[in-house]
Amino acid sequence: LKAFPFPGPFLGMRHVQTLLIFLNITCLYIGRLNVGVSVVAMTNAESTNPDFPEYDWNTAQKSYILSSFFWGYIFTQFLGGYLCKRYGVKGVMFWGSLFSGVASALTPLFISFGGWQAYCGIRVLMGFAQGLIFPCIHQHLARWSPPAERNRLGALSHTGIECGNVCAMFLSGMIAKSSMGWPGISYVSAGVAFAWCAVWFLFASNNATESRFIGAAELHYIESSLKHNEDYHKTIIPIPWKAIWSSAPFMALFVARCCETWGLSTLQAEIPSYMNGVLDMDMKSNAFFSALPFLAMWMMSYVYLVTADVLLSGNRLTLTAIRKTFNSMAFWIPCATLIGIGFLEKEQKNVAIALMTISVGFNSGATIGSSLNTIDLSPNHASILMGIVNTGANMVPIVTPLVVGLIVKDDTNRSEWQIVFIIASVLFLIGNCVFLIFGSAVSQPWDAEDFLQSQDSEGAKKPRKIEPLAIDKKPVDS
Numbered sequence: 001l002k003a004f005p006f007p008g009p010f011l012g013m014r015h016v017q018t019l020l021i022f023l024n025i026t027c028l029y030i031g032r033l034n035v036g037v038s039v040v041a042m043t044n045a046e047s048t049n050p051d052f053p054e055y056d057w058n059t060a061q062k063s064y065i066l067s068s069f070f071w072g073y074i075f076t077q078f079l080g081g082y083l084c085k086r087y088g089v090k091g092v093m094f095w096g097s098l099f100s101g102v103a104s105a106l107t108p109l110f111i112s113f114g115g116w117q118a119y120c121g122i123r124v125l126m127g128f129a130q131g132l133i134f135p136c137i138h139q140h141l142a143r144w145s146p147p148a149e150r151n152r153l154g155a156l157s158h159t160g161i162e163c164g165n166v167c168a169m170f171l172s173g174m175i176a177k178s179s180m181g182w183p184g185i186s187y188v189s190a191g192v193a194f195a196w197c198a199v200w201f202l203f204a205s206n207n208a209t210e211s212r213f214i215g216a217a218e219l220h221y222i223e224s225s226l227k228h229n230e231d232y233h234k235t236i237i238p239i240p241w242k243a244i245w246s247s248a249p250f251m252a253l254f255v256a257r258c259c260e261t262w263g264l265s266t267l268q269a270e271i272p273s274y275m276n277g278v279l280d281m282d283m284k285s286n287a288f289f290s291a292l293p294f295l296a297m298w299m300m301s302y303v304y305l306v307t308a309d310v311l312l313s314g315n316r317l318t319l320t321a322i323r324k325t326f327n328s329m330a331f332w333i334p335c336a337t338l339i340g341i342g343f344l345e346k347e348q349k350n351v352a353i354a355l356m357t358i359s360v361g362f363n364s365g366a367t368i369g370s371s372l373n374t375i376d377l378s379p380n381h382a383s384i385l386m387g388i389v390n391t392g393a394n395m396v397p398i399v400t401p402l403v404v405g406l407i408v409k410d411d412t413n414r415s416e417w418q419i420v421f422i423i424a425s426v427l428f429l430i431g432n433c434v435f436l437i438f439g440s441a442v443s444q445p446w447d448a449e450d451f452l453q454s455q456d457s458e459g460a461k462k463p464r465k466i467e468p469l470a471i472d473k474k475p476v477d478s
Helices: 013-033 035-043 059-073 077-087 089-130 133-144 147-177 181-203 216-226 241-245 248-277 283-313 319-341 346-363 366-371 373-377 379-393 396-407 414-438
Strands: none
Touching: 013 035, 013 089, 013 133, 013 147, 013 181, 013 216, 035 059, 035 147, 035 181, 035 248, 059 089, 059 396, 077 089, 077 133, 077 379, 089 133, 089 181, 133 147, 133 373, 133 379, 147 181, 147 216, 147 283, 147 366, 241 248, 241 379, 248 319, 248 346, 248 366, 248 373, 248 379, 248 396, 248 414, 283 319, 283 346, 283 366, 319 346, 319 366, 319 373, 319 414, 366 373, 373 379, 396 414
């Protein structure tokens, strides 16, 4: 990657947008992943705050709760990609985050009158709302990030995943033990979502040309580096569906993300139960040690980021080589450590914690390794690609807890957890092999704005105008 010859200011509105995305991802993951700690707190009140109701849910019912978010999440990925191309990113992300916060706030009320079934229902609604957002995030990064900074800004914003994991695991455990009890987990999650919506409303813009706060130098830097025509921000580029689905690099990305999601979702959703059942930790220790692997993941994400920046700036490796190298570390190291975890006894809990921390920590390289690859393959259709990938990848967390529920009949049975970890390891191995063979970080021919117009087999399609949502004070179409 070559730096643009007249770079914009060292810090500018493109960094503000990156910060907003980081905070958004953090808020979303707090609301999404606190369920692992919440379920333990609700079914074992003595380990948290006994002043709040306790529920006698069996393993199968808890598995339904853990997976229910993704029942809704998978159905709005395509919709999110379409809406942000049609109406702009700002409005779609605002309403999606707002409704997610409302779902968090209503969770304790739903549980009080409907039990685990109502808990599943409100989690499905939260999934519907959050499913709109990640396709928008990748579209936003494509519109705001100069190519020379795209990897850096994308990776920085996505460290919100690790931050959200830490907050969901650690802070949720602390809140559950406090005077707020387990309902407080939902109320705090809702509060941070509402606060983010207010900041996003003030400072976000669909692209650099619409921002009220951007300077002329930065605007010129961003827009000239993207190399698009004058009407780019006012039109919807037709989607080359056939070319996308027949693209080997894209399908390799799809397979890799599905396999990675299986392994990571196993750890995210099941760590509290594993710690509580197999390692016999109380809720306070559980909260800390459940968060520890994701704290390592958060810290390692910056190690990967700095390393990638150094390698790219010195032209030591191509972006494709960096993606494949980091993805291999992110997949194959957890592949080995997860197998090791499955063979440990209760007396070896410190070794288990260390291996789990290494596994999750190194897995943070998957963000640079493959998660951001949608923007490489097609900046113009990044939201659509992310919608497809996220739809497939997030069908996996629906299945994962259900498979765990079928395998693990006794939370204290080490051999049952052993099977769970071996399955995740095998998928890590296969997913990265496919990505190494077929993956690429080169923009594909079907990303061209006029690609469909030049393909007689698919016919010419005229671009359509973008229509703003109600939140936008300034319409995209001037």
